[in-house]
Amino acid sequence: MSGSITRQATSRPRSRANGHAMAVEEKGHLELRLWLRLIGCSGKMESILSQRLRKEFKTSMARFDVLAQLERFPDGLTMSDLSRRLIVSNGAITGLVDKLMQGGLVVRAYDPADRRSVIVRLTRKGRESFLRMARRHEEWVVSILGELSIEAQSELLQNLTLLHRNLDTHVKS
Amino acid sequence: MSGSITRQATSRPRSRANGHAMAVEEKGHLELRLWLRLIGCSGKMESILSQRLRKEFKTSMARFDVLAQLERFPDGLTMSDLSRRLIVSNGAITGLVDKLMQGGLVVRAYDPADRRSVIVRLTRKGRESFLRMARRHEEWVVSILGELSIEAQSELLQNLTLLHRNLDTHVKS
DNA sequence: TCGAGAAACTTTAGGATTGAAACATCTGGG
DNA sequence: CCCAGATGTTTCAATCCTAAAGTTTCTCGA
Numbered sequence: 230m231s232g233s234i235t236r237q238a239t240s241r242p243r244s245r246a247n248g249h250a251m252a253v254e255e256k257g258h259l260e261l262r263l264w265l266r267l268i269g270c271s272g273k274m275e276s277i278l279s280q281r282l283r284k285e286f287k288t289s290m291a292r293f294d295v296l297a298q299l300e301r302f303p304d305g306l307t308m309s310d311l312s313r314r315l316i317v318s319n320g321a322i323t324g325l326v327d328k329l330m331q332g333g334l335v336v337r338a339y340d341p342a343d344r345r346s347v348i349v350r351l352t353r354k355g356r357e358s359f360l361r362m363a364r365r366h367e368e369w370v371v372s373i374l375g376e377l378s379i380e381a382q383s384e385l386l387q388n389l390t391l392l393h394r395n396l397d398t399h400v401k402s
Numbered sequence: 403m404s405g406s407i408t409r410q411a412t413s414r415p416r417s418r419a420n421g422h423a424m425a426v427e428e429k430g431h432l433e434l435r436l437w438l439r440l441i442g443c444s445g446k447m448e449s450i451l452s453q454r455l456r457k458e459f460k461t462s463m464a465r466f467d468v469l470a471q472l473e474r475f476p477d478g479l480t481m482s483d484l485s486r487r488l489i490v491s492n493g494a495i496t497g498l499v500d501k502l503m504q505g506g507l508v509v510r511a512y513d514p515a516d517r518r519s520v521i522v523r524l525t526r527k528g529r530e531s532f533l534r535m536a537r538r539h540e541e542w543v544v545s546i547l548g549e550l551s552i553e554a555q556s557e558l559l560q561n562l563t564l565l566h567r568n569l570d571t572h573v574k575s
Numbered sequence: 576t577c578g579a580g581a582a583a584c585t586t587t588a589g590g591a592t593t594g595a596a597a598c599a600t601c602t603g604g605g
Numbered sequence: 606c607c608c609a610g611a612t613g614t615t616t617c618a619a620t621c622c623t624a625a626a627g628t629t630t631c632t633c634g635a
Contacts, residue, residue: 259555260547261540264447266562271444272489273569274437291621308584318623323585325621345583345630367434374433376568381561382432388550388558389439395549396446464591482613491593496615498591518600518613 305350478523
């Protein structure tokens with residue numbers, strides 16, 4: 230860790246904000262340490278992937294996500310569909326699609342049956358672009374997580390799935 | 403999941419942007435599914451905690467983190483120290499400290515030995531404020547993660563620690 | 576048929592965060 | 606002693622997000 234400060238002390242990408250995790254003392258309940266590790270791992274991993282995506286493809290996670298959803302639906306998705314699927318507000322989607330359109334990766338089409346709706350579709354260029362990125366992205370994930378034994382991976386997946394179910398209980402509380 | 407769209411299809415807080423995870427297909431390598439779960443769990447958890455922190459204390463995770471670090475170093479930390487510890491860019495730290503200063507929770511002092519440096523210290527009010535928040539924060543984490551069995555928790559911690567070590571290998575790559 | 580409310584999208588205002596560039600200040604080798 | 610490069614901090618532009626309006630279009634029931 231540490232990571233040398235570049236020219237003017239602008240810290241390197243390193244990792245994403247670890248959130249409070251880093252903050253909470255190193256001693257403490259098992260639960261606290263677990264939480265710290267959890268956010269530490271996902272943050273660092275996210276940062277690595279995001280950095281590579283930006284470096285190799287000059288794009289962001291958010292845009293990659295949009296393309297990924299569209300790739301699964303060749304007939305296109307409305308803005309609201311995208312918003313729901315990406316768990317991002319509708320306002321954000323407007324901006325993302327605008328950007329992608331500028332790059333010629335998607336097109337907006339108007340639904341003849343409902344003029345309120347906009348249907349966003351991948352262009353051929355968008356599709357090819359996405360497939361290239363997805364391939365690399367998957368390679369990265371596999372190469373990083375693949376260092377864990379299959380057993381460790383399975384155990385993790387299982388326990389995280391358990392946790393995931395519990396989390397839904399607390400969302401509204 | 404799903405979560406009804408409010409008035410104008412503006413999605414509710416729900417969860418944080420899941421990042422690319424949601425995007426990448428549901429079938430695929432074990433590694434991919436694991437990554438999806440990982441970011442899903444930490445994102446949801448982070449969202450829950452962040453929401454509660456904001457509701458009860460009108461503060462953000464980022465600010466809470468700064469306070470937490472400062473609490474551990476009564477003699478104060480420089481901006482760069484904070485940046486390194488929080489894994490956040492230096493630019494962001496400036497803003498965070500500005501905000502905290504406005505609230506009277508921290509003070510900036512100038513290092514007589516090195517006039518480039520700024521030393522940030524917790525005020526008494528800042529310390530008390532932080533301790534109140536930390537108590538609640540810990541309760542939340544314990545109550546959420548405590549629903550997992552001790553065995554599951556230990557397994558998770560162990561595997562995540564393994565992963566965390568591997569991740570450092572990839573940061574610079 | 577008409578009009579009120581719902582729904583889809585955009586716009587706007589406000590935060591956060593990053594990365595780069597601009598400044599200010601040190602430090603060490605000549 | 607002096608200056609080139611290193612270091613500490615701030616500023617700025619760009620990206621991304623949310624929440625709250627605002628606009629247009631549907632839909633459905635009286």
